[in-house]
Amino acid sequence: MKFINRKFILPVFIFFSFLLSESNHTSCIVNKDIRDITRNNFIEPEIIESENFVIHFTISETECQLINGECISLQSNYGYAQSIIDHAEAALIKYLEDGWENIPPDCDESITDIESPDHCINFGGNSKYDIYISNEGPGMVVPDNPYPVAPYLGGYTSYMKISTLSNSYQTLPSWNYHVVAHELHHSIQLRYGYSVSGEPGNYMHNGWFFEQTATYMQNVIYPNSSHLQTMLSNCDVVTPLTYPEYGIDYPAEIYPYRSALWQKFLVESLEDSSIVRYFWEDYGTEYASGNPVSLFPIYNDAIEYVTNNSKSLSDAYVDYATWRYFTGERSIPNNFFSESSNYCSGSTLSDFENTFTLSTNKGASLFIELPSENMDLMVSTDYLNDIQLFHIKINQENILDIVSLSSNNNSYDFDLNAEYNNVLIATSNYNDIQSSEIEFTISINDLDILGDINQDSILNVQDIVLMINIILVNDYNVIADVNEDGYVNVLDVVVMINILVGGLP
Structure with a gap:
C-alpha cells in the first residue's frame, strides 16, 4: 500500500x-x-x-x-x-x-x-x-x-x-x-x-459526532467508568438534560461529549449495540464520495434497519425526549436510562400560557409543566409537520400515561385532570437535514360547549356515546364533565340526557 x-x-x-x-x-x-x-x-x-x-x-x-x-x-x-x-x-x-x-x-x-x-x-x-x-x-x-x-x-x-x-x-x-x-x-x-466532509464552500462539520461516539464507547470498554455519568449529573453545565432544547448536533460548550447520552439512549432503547458501528460504516461510505455528509439520514437509516422499519428517527426523538424527562428526581426505577437517578433532572418550563420556540429536525425538545387542574388546553401552530406533542399524565401512585396528541386543523386540543401531574413534551419530527425555528402557542380553550365531545357544535346522541366510552375506559375529558365535578361518570350521562330532552337552559 x-x-x-x-x-x-x-x-x-x-x-x-x-x-x-x-x-x-x-x-x-x-x-x-x-x-x-x-x-x-x-x-x-x-x-x-x-x-x-x-x-x-x-x-x-x-x-x-x-x-x-x-x-x-x-x-x-x-x-x-x-x-x-x-x-x-x-x-x-x-x-x-x-x-x-x-x-x-x-x-x-x-x-x-x-x-x-x-x-x-x-x-x-x-x-x-x-x-x-x-x-x-x-x-x-x-x-x-x-x-x-x-x-x-x-x-x-x-x-x-x-x-x-x-x-x-x-x-x-x-x-x-x-x-x-x-x-x-x-x-x-x-x-x-x-470530521469535515465536502469541498471548500460546501463543508459539513461533524466533529460533534466524533466526540459523541468516543465518549459513549468509553463505557463499552470500561462499563464502570463514571466519566459520562459525572458530566450528566452536573446541573450547572450545558448537557442534553439541562438544555433539552438543543439539537443532538449542538457543537459548543463541550456538549458533544455529553451528547453521548443520545447514543447511549439508542443502544439501550433499541437493544442493539451494533447500531453505533452502523453509523460509522455508513459515514465512511458517504465520506468517501466527497460530498458533505449529514448524520441525520444515517441515523434514520440505522434506526429503521435495526427495528425492521418499525421505528424511524422521528420515533426515536419522541422516546429520547421522554427518557430525558424521567431523570434525576423524576426517575422511575427499572424504566428508561439505567443510571437515570444519578443524572440531573431534565429542565422544564413552567409558564405554560405562552408562545414557545422549537428547533426542527434535530431532536430538540421542550418539557412544559402544566397545572393539576380540570381544564381544556389548545396548542396552536402553523408547523404541524415539524412538531410532535405528547401529554404525560402521572397519578398519585406514580403510574404514568403518555398520550400522543393529534391535530385538528392547526391546533391540538387536550384535557387536564386535577388528579394528575401534567406535562407537555414537544419535540421535533425528522423531515430534512436543515433545522429552523418554529413557534407554537398554548392557551386555555374557553370556547368549547360542555357535552360537545366531538366538537361539531351540536349536542346529540353521538356525544352521549362518546361519553359512555370515556366512562368505560375510566378516562377524563373536561368537555364530557358536564356537571363539572371533576369526574366523568353516569351523572354526566343523566345531565346530558336531560339537556337533550329539555334543551339547553
Missing part, C-alpha cells in the same frame, strides 16, 4: 473529568493553523513495543516541552508507559471483537529508501500505531496521512498523545482509563473518514 504523504495536524482532545467544568474549549478538533502539534522527538527516547502499538516517552529529568511559554517536564516512567500500552491493547481487542475496523498502519514497511518521506523512520520507526507521552493535553489523536483503502477510501492514519500527568503515577490511574478508550476510538474513527 502506497501512502499519500499529505500531513496536517488536527488533534482531537478528551478532557479529564476534573477539568471539564473549567475548560473553555468548545471544539475538540484544532486546525493546524491554530496549533502546531507534531510527533515528539525525544533527546533521550525510550520505547515499549507491543503487538499493535509502540509507546514513545522519556525518563530524562531534563527534557521539557514548551507549553504556553512554559517549559513543562516530559519525564515519565516505564510503569506508566507499560500501563498505557496494556490498556490500549485490551481496548483494541474489544473494538475488533465488536466488528470495528482496525486502526490503519502508520506507514508502508516495504519502502526501503531511507531518504523517502514515506519511509517508516518518519512515522515512529515501523507501521505499528504510535503513542507519545507528552504534555499538549490530557489526550489527543492527530490525523497524519490519507489512507485510501477500500471500503473506506477517505480514511486517515494517525498517532496518539497521552499526558505525562506530571509523572505522578507509576501506572495509569483508574479515573483516567477512559482517556485511552476514548482516544483509541478516535484512531478507529479516522479509518472511516475525517
Whole structure:
C-alpha cells in the first residue's frame, strides 16, 4: 500500500473529568493553523513495543516541552508507559471483537529508501500505531496521512498523545482509563473518514459526532467508568438534560461529549449495540464520495434497519425526549436510562400560557409543566409537520400515561385532570437535514360547549356515546364533565340526557 504523504495536524482532545467544568474549549478538533502539534522527538527516547502499538516517552529529568511559554517536564516512567500500552491493547481487542475496523498502519514497511518521506523512520520507526507521552493535553489523536483503502477510501492514519500527568503515577490511574478508550476510538474513527466532509464552500462539520461516539464507547470498554455519568449529573453545565432544547448536533460548550447520552439512549432503547458501528460504516461510505455528509439520514437509516422499519428517527426523538424527562428526581426505577437517578433532572418550563420556540429536525425538545387542574388546553401552530406533542399524565401512585396528541386543523386540543401531574413534551419530527425555528402557542380553550365531545357544535346522541366510552375506559375529558365535578361518570350521562330532552337552559 502506497501512502499519500499529505500531513496536517488536527488533534482531537478528551478532557479529564476534573477539568471539564473549567475548560473553555468548545471544539475538540484544532486546525493546524491554530496549533502546531507534531510527533515528539525525544533527546533521550525510550520505547515499549507491543503487538499493535509502540509507546514513545522519556525518563530524562531534563527534557521539557514548551507549553504556553512554559517549559513543562516530559519525564515519565516505564510503569506508566507499560500501563498505557496494556490498556490500549485490551481496548483494541474489544473494538475488533465488536466488528470495528482496525486502526490503519502508520506507514508502508516495504519502502526501503531511507531518504523517502514515506519511509517508516518518519512515522515512529515501523507501521505499528504510535503513542507519545507528552504534555499538549490530557489526550489527543492527530490525523497524519490519507489512507485510501477500500471500503473506506477517505480514511486517515494517525498517532496518539497521552499526558505525562506530571509523572505522578507509576501506572495509569483508574479515573483516567477512559482517556485511552476514548482516544483509541478516535484512531478507529479516522479509518472511516475525517470530521469535515465536502469541498471548500460546501463543508459539513461533524466533529460533534466524533466526540459523541468516543465518549459513549468509553463505557463499552470500561462499563464502570463514571466519566459520562459525572458530566450528566452536573446541573450547572450545558448537557442534553439541562438544555433539552438543543439539537443532538449542538457543537459548543463541550456538549458533544455529553451528547453521548443520545447514543447511549439508542443502544439501550433499541437493544442493539451494533447500531453505533452502523453509523460509522455508513459515514465512511458517504465520506468517501466527497460530498458533505449529514448524520441525520444515517441515523434514520440505522434506526429503521435495526427495528425492521418499525421505528424511524422521528420515533426515536419522541422516546429520547421522554427518557430525558424521567431523570434525576423524576426517575422511575427499572424504566428508561439505567443510571437515570444519578443524572440531573431534565429542565422544564413552567409558564405554560405562552408562545414557545422549537428547533426542527434535530431532536430538540421542550418539557412544559402544566397545572393539576380540570381544564381544556389548545396548542396552536402553523408547523404541524415539524412538531410532535405528547401529554404525560402521572397519578398519585406514580403510574404514568403518555398520550400522543393529534391535530385538528392547526391546533391540538387536550384535557387536564386535577388528579394528575401534567406535562407537555414537544419535540421535533425528522423531515430534512436543515433545522429552523418554529413557534407554537398554548392557551386555555374557553370556547368549547360542555357535552360537545366531538366538537361539531351540536349536542346529540353521538356525544352521549362518546361519553359512555370515556366512562368505560375510566378516562377524563373536561368537555364530557358536564356537571363539572371533576369526574366523568353516569351523572354526566343523566345531565346530558336531560339537556337533550329539555334543551339547553
